[in-house]
Structures are given as C-alpha cells and as structure tokens.
Amino acid sequence: MQKIIRSLRLLLLLLVVVASATSSAATDNPTIHDILRANGLPGGLVPKSTYISSFSLDTETGLLTVNLTQPCYARYADTSLAYFDNYIAGNLSFGELNRVQGLEQEELFVWLPVKGIIEEKGSGVILFDIGLAHKRLSRSLFEDPPDCHAPDALIQGNFGRRGGPQEER
Ligand SMILES: *[C@@H]1O[C@H](CO)[C@@H](O)[C@H](O)[C@H]1NC(C)=O
Ligand SMILES: *[C@@H]1O[C@H](CO)[C@@H](O)[C@H](O)[C@H]1NC(C)=O
Numbered sequence: 669m670q671k672i673i674r675s676l677r678l679l680l681l682l683l684v685v686v687a688s689a690t691s692s693a694a695t696d697n698p699t700i701h702d703i704l705r706a707n708g709l710p711g712g713l714v715p716k717s718t719y720i721s722s723f724s725l726d727t728e729t730g731l732l733t734v735n736l737t738q739p740c741y742a743r744y745a746d747t748s749l750a751y752f753d754n755y756i757a758g759n760l761s762f763g764e765l766n767r768v769q770g771l772e773q774e775e776l777f778v779w780l781p782v783k784g785i786i787e788e789k790g791s792g793v794i795l796f797d798i799g800l801a802h803k804r805l806s807r808s809l810f811e812d813p814p815d816c817h818a819p820d821a822l823i824q825g826n827f828g829r830r831g832g833p834q835e836e837r
Contacts, residue, residue, distance in 0.1 A: 699711075699717055699720075700714055700720055700723045700734055703723075703725055703760075704760075707763065708762050708763035709763065709764075709785065709794075710787075710794065711811065711813055712744075712809075712810040712811050712812045712814060713765070713785060713810055714734055714756065714813060715742055715813055715814055715815065715816035716813040716815060717813070718737075719737050719752075719815075719816045720734060721737050723735065730759045730760045730761050731758075731759060731760075732757065732758050732759070732760040732765070733755070733756070733757045734756040734757070735754060735755055736753070737754070738754055738818055739751070739752060739753050739754045739818075740752055740817055740819070741819065742814035742815065743814065744809045744810065744814060746806075748773065748809075749774040750771065750772065750773055751772040751773075752816060753769075754770075755769070755770050757769045757770060758785075763787040763789065764784070764787070765784065765785040765786075766783075767783070768781075768782050768784060768785060773796060773798055775798060775801075775803070780798040780799060780800065782796050782797065783797045783798065784796075792806060792808065793805070793806065794810060
C-alpha cells in the first residue's frame, strides 16, 4: 500500500512538471503585448492580437515594428481615441518607446502624432509626447489591448464621433 501511494505521488509530481513545462513553452512564443510588458510598458498600447499581422524586435538596436491587418481606431476607457496606421514602429527600451511612427491621438478634435511613450517610474502614469505637449494618463487605461475598428466603421458612425486623421490632412 505504502508503495502504491509513493508511486502515485511520483506520478502526480511528474504530471505537475509536465504541465508547467507546457505552460512555459507558451511564453517561448511571446505576443507583442508580452514584449511590451517585459519592457515595463502596458500591453494595451497596441490592439489585440487578432489585429496584429506581424511584429519584430531587433534586440541590438531596440527597433520594434508592428504590422496591423489594417489601419484602425481604438477607444480607451477614458474615451480617448487612438489611430493606428497599418505599420507602427518605435525604439523600445525599458519603460520607453521613442521615435514612434504610425500612432496618433485625438486631442480637442485635432489628430496629433505620438512621438514618444514613457512610463513614469512607479507613478502608475504613462506620458505621451504629442509634440506640442505631454499628456499624462493613468497606466491602468492601457493594460488591456483594445479592439480596433476600421476607418469605415468610424465614418458610418458606428463607433463614436465622426472624423479622423484623413479629415485633418
Ligand atoms: C534606439 O535608441 C538607442 C539609445 O538611444 C540608440 O543607440 C539606437 O540606435 C536606437 N535605435 C534605433 C533603431 O533608432
Ligand atoms: C510591414 O509593413 C511595412 C510598411 O508597409 C512593410 O515594408 C513590411 O514588409 C511589412 N512587414 C510584414 C512582415 O508584413
């Protein structure tokens, strides 16, 4: 009896080891959101994985590139609206994404390109450099990757206010 219990315990231990090995295999294939989080930034700075067609990170230069399935708009919980081009790039370092391309934010009905995104250490605040100003927003707004809506959804009025970067250019 003792022996059976011991071998059952061994089997159980083995199962636990196998289970944790498979779950760590999943992190061998990180998502773009995992990469942002590993670099001290919230994962929701880019839309959900279904809208991402590919991404790459050059660990030598920090160059991060993200290709989206299409240009799209996302609304965050504070109702701020962001526009993502189908190609986004930036220079990723810990807690910062600099020289950002392909991302715009609406500010008082004007679309402004986001140039840099910086996590203010320990303050729970994300600072967006929008050229004319720095906008400080709660980090918690950006933890969950948002849905992203094609421009025609916005024009048809299915998605909040009309308008977009095209009208400003
Ligand atoms: C990113 O920034 C680092 C440090 O400022 C710099 O050495 C590097 O060349 C930059 N990489 C790109 C792709 O701009
Ligand atoms: C991502 O988009 C850029 C710019 O449009 C393009 O040059 C590049 O080939 C795309 N990468 C992939 C993997 O589709």
